[in-house]
Amino acid sequence: MRLAWAVTLGCVLALLASCHARDVRPLVVVLVPSQDNPFFKAEADAAARRATELGYRVRVDAHDDDAYRQDNLIDAAIASNAAILILDNAGTDASVSAVRRAAKAGIRCFLIDRAINATGLAKAQIQSDNDQGARLVAAEFVRAVGGKGEYVELLGRESDTNAQVRTTGFHAVLDGVPGLKMASAQSANWSQAEAFSKTETMLQAHAQIAGIIAGNDTMALGAAAAVKGAGLKGIKIVGFDGSPDAVAAIKTGEMQATALQPAVLIARLAVDEADQLMKTGKTDKPEIQVIPCELVTRANAAEYEGFEHIVKPK
C-alpha cells in the first residue's frame, strides 16, 4: 500500500518535472514596485507582453519598494538563470549592490522608470524626463489660469528625488510669470487622502486661488475632490503621471492637464533593447536614456489609455 503511494507520487512528480524541463526559452524577470498600482501594473504588463511576443519565458514580481525584498527577488532571478532583468528599482542607492550582483551573474539588467546611483552595471537605464514634463505641465497651467492670480502647490514626498525634480521644473516656469503668486505649498506625500485634507484646509485660507499644481495625479485627484466638495468652480488643477483616473478627470473637466510618463513605451523599449542585445550581442543605445513626457489636455485626452498614447486610426 505504502509502496503504491510512493510510486504514484514519484510518477506525478516526474511528470511535472518533465513538463517543466521542456520549456527552454530564456527567462525574463520583470521586477516592479507593486502590482496593485496602475502605473507599475501598466509597465509590468507591457514588458511581460512584449517579452512573451518575442519568445521569452516571463516572470513578474513586486518588491513593494522594499530594498531587502528586491535583493531576495534578484537572488531568485540569479538562481533561476534568468537571461534578462527588467527592473523598476526600490531605491537609487539601496539597489546598487543587487544590480551589481545580477550583472556579475551574467544577467542583462535593464532599469526602467527609476535610475540607480551607479553607471556601468546596467545595460540601460531608461527614464521619463521629469524636468521636461514638469515644465510642460506648468506652461499649460499658466495658460489655463490666464497668467495671473494665486495658486497652491502640492508636493510629493520630500525625500523622493522625483518630487524635487518636479517642483524645480514647475518653478522654473511659474516663477517667471509676474502675475502669478504662490499662496501656499504643502507636501501631501503622493497620497490622495492627504492631498484631499490638506487642500480642504488650504481652501479655508485661500478660497480665491486660481489653480492647484500637484506633483502627481493622485494628489491632483485628491485636490479636485476637495475643490468639488467645497462647491468651488473654475479652479484649474494640473497633475503629473498620466494615470487613467486623471485622464478621465480631464475628460470631465475636473482636471485641466497632466504630463504623461510613457511607462508602457519605456517598458517596451527596454525589452526590445534587451532582445537586440541577446540576438546581436550589442545595443546601439547609450546606457542613460531619457524619454520625453507628453502633455494630456481635454483636446487630446481620448488618445491616451493606460499610460500609453494610443494612435487612433483616422
Add this chain to the structure above:
Amino acid sequence: MRMGWADTVVLLLKLRAVLVLIVLLILFSALTPSFLTANNLSILAKHVAISALLAVGMTFVVLAGGIDLSVGSIAGLSGMVAGGLLTVGLFGHSTGVVAAVLIALLVSGFVGLLNGVMVTQFGVAPFIATLGTLYIARGAALLLSHGATFPNLAGTATKSTGFASIGQSFFLGVPTPVWMMAVVGAIAAVVSLRTPFGRHVYAVGGNERAARLSGIRVEQIKVITYVFSGVCAGLVGIVIASQLESAHPATGESFELNAIAAVVLGGTSLMGGRGSVGGSLIGAFVIGVLADGLVMMGVSEFWQIVIKGVVIVLAVTVDQLQLRLQSRLMPALLRSRASLGKVTI
C-alpha cells in the same frame, strides 16, 4: 525498543514542520529545475537566516509568555544607526566598522530593555508595549536621516570599509549570515534546554504564579528575553544593511509577522511555556523555502500571499489537534511507557 502506535502518532504530529519542509523541498525540486542546486540552496539559507535570527530571539519572548512586535523596527533602526555612524559619524568623526556594529547592537538591546521594563515594571501588556516601540524605533530610524538612505556603506572602490563582508562574505563556502544563524541558534537551543535560565523561561511562560512562588525572578527573566530579542533584531538589521551596502529607514517593515509565523509554525505556543528553538528554526526554513520556491516557480505575487496565510493557519490548526490528540491518547501513551519502565510526560 518498540514504540506504541500512540507514540508514533504523537511523534509524527510533533515532527509535522519537518515533514512539511521535506514535502516542500521535494515539490519545488521537481517543479523548478534550478531549485536543487548548491548555488540556490546557499542563497535560500542566506534568506532564511534573516527570519531565523529574528525567530530565535522571538522564541524566548514567546516561551516566557510575551510577544515582541518591535523586532522589524529595531532591525531598521539598527541598520540606520550603523549606517549613520559609518557615513556621518559621531560628533563629526566617522567610527570604525566594529564600533558602529557594537553601538547599533547596544541601541537594539536598549530598545529591548525598554520593552522589558515597560512590561515588567509598568505592567503594560506585551502586545501594547512592543507596538509602542514598533512606532518609536521606526520613527527614530526615519529621524536619523530625515527619511533618506545612508548610501555607500561598503566604502569607495579604493578604500573599502569591510562592512559589506558581514552579510556578503563566505566562510567554508557557506554565507556568513548562515553561520550566524547556526551559532546563535545552537547557543539558544543549548541555553533553553540545559541551563537554569532556559528552564526558568519555560516555567515563567507555563505558570507565572507558580514560577514566582518557587523563587524564580520572573521580572528579570522577562527583561532578559526582550533584550535578547532586541539584539537578535539588531543583528538582522546590520546583516541587511551590509547586504544592500546601504541603510534605509523602512527596512524590516512587517518582519515581526514573519518571525511570529516561524515561531508558531515551529510549534511554540503563543500562550507561552511550550515550544523550542529548534522548532522555530524549522519554521523559518518552511517560510523561506515557500517564499523562494513560489517566486522561482513564477507563482503570482497575490497567490504567494494567500498560500503563506493558508500554511500558517493550517500549522496552528494541527497544533491544536496535536494537543487534543495527545490528551486523548494519554492512557495509551502511559501504558506503552509504563511497559518500558519509565513514566514521563
